[in-house]
Amino acid sequence: MPEHAARAEPLASPIHAILLAFPVALYPFALATDITYLNTAVVQWTNFSQWLIAVADFFTGLLLAWALISFFFGRARMARGRSTLYLIVVAAMFVTGVINAFQHAKDGWASVGTAGLVMSIVCTVLALVAAFLVHSTAVVRENRA
Template sequence: MTVTTQPDYRCTPSPLHAILLAGTVPLFLGALLSDIAYYNSFQIQWTNFAAWLIAGGLLFAGLALLFALANLIRADRKAGRPVMYLVLLLVTWVLGLVNAFEHAKDAWAVMPSGLVLSVIVSVLAVITAWLGLSNLRSGGAR
């Protein structure tokens, strides 16, 4: 009697994809720290720093999103963690864009919604990077 099992295909992101994905975390985290500094000091320059860091995070996340979409299109099985990773990355990018629009306001009008959005986007970026940089499986039920 022979037993045949489906192989577990592990797919790690390419080096460029990994750099772009990992780069989103410090950029969005830096924006969060800038928002916290602005909340505590009222120095308007911290909002400018946050806006630029969010723009960089959006650029990196957008390019990583393109890589994730291309990987999903090429995948044999389009379900499970790769789809969850793509959706989570898309949600991170969309909320980051809303955060960028929020940071386009003048001075204190950014607070507290900009700070709350920065917290949410930073947490999502960390979760997405953790999920994306771990081994994605396209086979099996894990």
């Protein structure tokens, strides 16, 4: 390696990235099942949405806990302003996801409707924003021999 080689480090730990992968995958899939339910009125699609949102909420809760621990006790890998914004986005995603789960727990057409669809859209956007905040930039550290 050259004397002053630079290497890129990810902004989040591998466990953090794994936990983030679940909401990033499951909230958009729940949105897709909501849209399918609104177009077909087949009740099974709302059941799929309920399970997808419940699992996404579980992993978002773990992600929020991990983000809080990393924010207060972890090495400062992300810039403080960026990590604060990330923490706010994850907390908003968790709260919106829980409210969305309660909305989807209603019976039949009332479970999705406008409110359920909007909350699914918001959860999806927040998950993608959180992923962008973590994975858009890497910290470059210079190695000095």
